[in-house]
Amino acid sequence: MADKKEKKSPLFYERNFVWEEIDEKAKKAVFSVSEDYKAFLDAGKTERESVKEAIRRAEKEGFVPFSSVKKLTAGTKFYCENKGKMVALVVVGKEPLEKGLNVVGSHVDAPRIDIKQNPMYEDSGLTLLKTHYYGGIRKYQWVATPLALYGKVIKRDGQSVDIAVGDKDEDPIFYISDLLPHLAKDQNTKTLREGIEGESLNVIVGSLPHDDKDEKNKFKRNILEILNQKYGIEEEDFISAELEIVPAGKARDVGFDRGLIAAYGHDDRVCAFTSLRAIFEVKNNAKTAVALLVDKEEVGSEGSTGMHSEFFNNLVSEMIELENSKRSNGLTLRRTLANSSVLSADVAAALDPTYPSVSEKLNTAVIGKGVTIVKYTGSGGKGGCNDANAEFVGKIRKLFNDNKINWQTSELGKVDQGGGGTIAYILANHNMDVVDIGVPVISMHAPYEVVSKTDVYETYKAYLAFYNNYL
Ligand code: MN
Numbered sequence: 440m441a442d443k444k445e446k447k448s449p450l451f452y453e454r455n456f457v458w459e460e461i462d463e464k465a466k467k468a469v470f471s472v473s474e475d476y477k478a479f480l481d482a483g484k485t486e487r488e489s490v491k492e493a494i495r496r497a498e499k500e501g502f503v504p505f506s507s508v509k510k511l512t513a514g515t516k517f518y519c520e521n522k523g524k525m526v527a528l529v530v531v532g533k534e535p536l537e538k539g540l541n542v543v544g545s546h547v548d549a550p551r552i553d554i555k556q557n558p559m560y561e562d563s564g565l566t567l568l569k570t571h572y573y574g575g576i577r578k579y580q581w582v583a584t585p586l587a588l589y590g591k592v593i594k595r596d597g598q599s600v601d602i603a604v605g606d607k608d609e610d611p612i613f614y615i616s617d618l619l620p621h622l623a624k625d626q627n628t629k630t631l632r633e634g635i636e637g638e639s640l641n642v643i644v645g646s647l648p649h650d651d652k653d654e655k656n657k658f659k660r661n662i663l664e665i666l667n668q669k670y671g672i673e674e675e676d677f678i679s680a681e682l683e684i685v686p687a688g689k690a691r692d693v694g695f696d697r698g699l700i701a702a703y704g705h706d707d708r709v710c711a712f713t714s715l716r717a718i719f720e721v722k723n724n725a726k727t728a729v730a731l732l733v734d735k736e737e738v739g740s741e742g743s744t745g746m747h748s749e750f751f752n753n754l755v756s757e758m759i760e761l762e763n764s765k766r767s768n769g770l771t772l773r774r775t776l777a778n779s780s781v782l783s784a785d786v787a788a789a790l791d792p793t794y795p796s797v798s799e800k801l802n803t804a805v806i807g808k809g810v811t812i813v814k815y816t817g818s819g820g821k822g823g824c825n826d827a828n829a830e831f832v833g834k835i836r837k838l839f840n841d842n843k844i845n846w847q848t849s850e851l852g853k854v855d856q857g858g859g860g861t862i863a864y865i866l867a868n869h870n871m872d873v874v875d876i877g878v879p880v881i882s883m884h885a886p887y888e889v890v891s892k893t894d895v896y897e898t899y900k901a902y903l904a905f906y907n908n909y910l
């Protein structure tokens with residue numbers, strides 16, 4: 440029989456639960472940071488709303504728009520927004536830019552259901568909107584549940600109007616129907632993937648007829664009248680609109696002991712939030728610190744607001760020009776990027792005790808064991824992955840150990856079970872050192888995902904240590 444507290448040789452590698460490692464003061468900080476995180480989530484249910492909230496917080500912390508920065512000196516704090524869906528926050532360091540930047544890159548888009556361009560129709564006493572889902576959703580999870588509608592409409596005259604309905608207590612919600620079990624005999628024989636089809640994700644937005652007796656489409660007309668009164672829009676305005684259906688409701692604590700948070704969009708607003716918290720606290724940094732919040736990660740990072748966009752390179756070029764008070768040349772930009780270090784800040788799949796068979800226990804993140812280092816992503820033999828080199832992972836591991844960060848490692852499920860990617864490879868293609876570092880999540884991409892408060896806290900501490908140190 441072994442002693443109660445078995446002495447282990449220091450030669451072994453093993454990770455413990457954060458809760459057992461931290462003192463009372465840190466435990467208090469875990470809960471306090473979590474309250475702030477829930478407020479951030481509730482203020483930003485879409486990429487546009489998240490960017491707005493990030494800028495609101497940045498301005499409170501003394502960050503100014505990049506357009507108002509005349510000279511770059513150590514400690515200069517600014518933000519640069521791109522088309523309302525992407526934002527970079529920067530704290531200038533003491534070293535020249537060419538020595539490289541310390542970048543934490545997260546994404547603020549999340550899987551959701553987008554409204555089509557010509558969406559509205561009436562059928563059988565209901566008014567509905569056609570949709571096209573965005574990102575990797577499991578469609579059956581989005582039916583028969585309260586939904587909210589967010590977005591922007593550009594009107595005929597070019598004016599824009601913002602719409603946000605479904606999250607205030609007095610708001611109505613929206614709804615996608617599902618079959619009753621009594622009549623689901625045929626549907627029940629289908630696979631989960633086919634049970635709910637993409638074209639069945641029609642959102643109910645109305646049910647009262649307009650009182651014009653001669654109107655052929657009374658139900659649709661009634662909704663168009665309401666929208667016109669409230670927002671001054673007409674049916675053609677849907678063409679130039681981005682309207683998104685997301686789960687209605689606030690972030691909530693999970694469990695009697697309140698150690699977890701269930702919310703929409705932990706992927707990847709949890710890394711956006713923790714990198715924001717970290718960059719707000721950066722002081723006397725040697726290398727210039729950047730928190731990059733990007734869009735379109737869930738659909739391949741393409742487009743003007745995705746990581747593939749030239750936005751970031753253009754911004755760094757502008758910064759180089761400001762720093763030197765002369766035209767930046769392409770070579771300086773390339774050197775700056777090649778000398779940069781990046782934490783690709785994205786969530787990891789946590790081991791789910793109800794579905795352990797998809798994970799390989801030695802190499803999966805466990806909820807509550809801290810921030811996760813994911814050396815490589817990809818699928819089917821590391822296909823399409825950024826595989827961080829051992830040298831860089833070694834630096835990060837030392838950094839975390841030196842700063843008493845509780846960290847673990849993981850990969851995305853068992854070999855050949857599936858896979859996925861992040862923005863890591865895009866930045867790595869510019870010859871930057873990049874590794875994925877983030878928060879383990881249960882039920883990723885579901886309307887409500889789950890994270891541990893301790894892991895949120897350790898991730899924020901990890902990003903702060905990264906910003907404050909010279910790698
Ligand atoms: Mn993600």
Ligand code: MN
Pocket residue numbers: 706737884
């Ligand atoms: Mn994702």
